[in-house]
Amino acid sequence: METVAPFKEVIEEIKEAGGEAFRLCFQCGLCDTVCPWNRVRAFSMRKIIREATYGLTEIEGEDIWRCTTCGRCPERCPRGVKQIDVSVSLRRVASEYEVFPASVKSARTARASLISEGNPLQNERGKRSDWAKDLPVKPFEKGMEALYFVGCYLSYDPRMKKVAVATANILNQAGVRFGILGEKESCCGESIRKTGAEDVFETLAKDNIKTFIDAGVRKIIVSSPHCYHTFKNEYPEFMVNFEVVHMAQYLSELIESGRLTLSKGFDKKVTYHDPCYMGRHNQIYDEPRNVLSAVSGLELMEMPDHHQDSLCCGGGGGRIWMDTPKEERFSDLRLLQAREIGAQVLATACPYCITNFEESRLNLEFDDVLEIKDITEIINDAL
Numbered sequence: 001m002e003t004v005a006p007f008k009e010v011i012e013e014i015k016e017a018g019g020e021a022f023r024l025c026f027q028c029g030l031c032d033t034v035c036p037w038n039r040v041r042a043f044s045m046r047k048i049i050r051e052a053t054y055g056l057t058e059i060e061g062e063d064i065w066r067c068t069t070c071g072r073c074p075e076r077c078p079r080g081v082k083q084i085d086v087s088v089s090l091r092r093v094a095s096e097y098e099v100f101p102a103s104v105k106s107a108r109t110a111r112a113s114l115i116s117e118g119n120p121l122q123n124e125r126g127k128r129s130d131w132a133k134d135l136p137v138k139p140f141e142k143g144m145e146a147l148y149f150v151g152c153y154l155s156y157d158p159r160m161k162k163v164a165v166a167t168a169n170i171l172n173q174a175g176v177r178f179g180i181l182g183e184k185e186s187c188c189g190e191s192i193r194k195t196g197a198e199d200v201f202e203t204l205a206k207d208n209i210k211t212f213i214d215a216g217v218r219k220i221i222v223s224s225p226h227c228y229h230t231f232k233n234e235y236p237e238f239m240v241n242f243e244v245v246h247m248a249q250y251l252s253e254l255i256e257s258g259r260l261t262l263s264k265g266f267d268k269k270v271t272y273h274d275p276c277y278m279g280r281h282n283q284i285y286d287e288p289r290n291v292l293s294a295v296s297g298l299e300l301m302e303m304p305d306h307h308q309d310s311l312c313c314g315g316g317g318g319r320i321w322m323d324t325p326k327e328e329r330f331s332d333l334r335l336l337q338a339r340e341i342g343a344q345v346l347a348t349a350c351p352y353c354i355t356n357f358e359e360s361r362l363n364l365e366f367d368d369v370l371e372i373k374d375i376t377e378i379i380n381d382a383l
Contacts, residue, residue, distance in 0.1 A: 011055040013093050021082040022052045031073035031083055036312045037066055040328040045073055045083055052086055059094040062101045068319050069194050070312035071280035087317070091196030103323040107195050110321040114200055118186035118207075119152040120321060129182035131161040137168050140179030142216030148178045151224045152187050153351035159358055160351050166380035167223055167247055173383055174259040178221065184211050190230040195318035209240050219243040221250055223376070225277035225350050226316075232282070246278060248349045248375050252287040255294050262382040265297035270378070271343040272300065273334060274310035275350035288349055288375055295382045303337040311337070315352030326363055331356035335364055345371045347378060
């Protein structure tokens with residue numbers, strides 16, 4: 001039997017890129033049992049970890065790009081193997097050598113757009129605040145109660161602009177003194193970091209941090225769980241700390257304090273999808289449900305996979321920019337779950353989730369049977 005010697009050079013590159021934790025793995029396979037990929041195709045995170053241990057990783061293949069960083073496998077791992085860190089480290093190695101399979105090349109396009117315009121959607125930086133043109137939304141000034149960090153998808157995507165408008169309307173109705181940064185705002189950088197482009201992430205982070213400090217920002221309201229996670233858990237790597245609150249949390253505060261009154265009902269059956277970066281990554285489960293439960297007439301239902309067991313939409317880890325075959329989309333499974341329990345509305349609080357769910361709604365021809373809404377859109381309708 002031939003003994004294959006470990007490729008020590010590759011092992012060192014993986015370690016330098018942040019993947020040292022693979023050595024803790026004792027191949028129990030619990031990661032594979034909870035990975036959402038195994039609901040749509042065969043995939044083994046355990047195998048990826050094992051190959052990385054010996055420097056045998058195939059960086060030309062698609063498997064190292066499949067991880068959505070949903071957080072299911074680290075949650076179940078008995079050895080503390082940081083599977084997400086290992087995945088990102090492998091992508092850093094592949095990115096360094098500019099090795100991208102066909103399905104991932106669109107992520108490279110997103111990277112180029114982030115570098116040139118500060119967003120992944122190939123839109124002009126100068127048009128970042130166009131969504132607010134006809135609204136009473138002011139530029140952020142020192143002394144304001146909070147900065148509303150809109151994010152890329154809510155600034156540019158036609159569907160997600162509706163969420164930005166609903167959010168601004170709610171904040172104004174509650175009397176919150178807030179402002180936006182407009183073209184001074186850059187992408188938070190969370191997703192591009194997960195694709196291995198550490199240098200792009202650092203540039204975006206430093207640009208945002210400087211902008212926040214120069215403007216006198218103390219409190220940041222965000223609509224994206226990815227922005228929330230990055231500002232709260234990753235920007236402190238640069239020796240800064242801002243008060244960060246997701247809009248779903250802030251809505252709960254506004255309703256409980258009496259600053260926001262819901263005068264209308266919403267007589268529909270609603271199920272809530274826990275985004276990975278709100279739920280598993282940051283343990284935000286109750287506030288979104290409290291907000292929905294405060295709406296008169298709304299019947300809140302739970303899908304089979306909820307709270308810490310929530311099924312990933314498939315958009316994390318930079319996969320929102322990658323190509324996924326129709327038969328392999330987790331979002332299709334989620335919509336089927338919502339329909340099975342009789343929900344009329346699938347609500348969530350993440351632009352990636354909404355983007356994927358809206359696409360699945362078309363794929364499954366659910367246009368007339370299921371609505372996709374952000375929590376803020378439901379609350380805006382109930383004002």
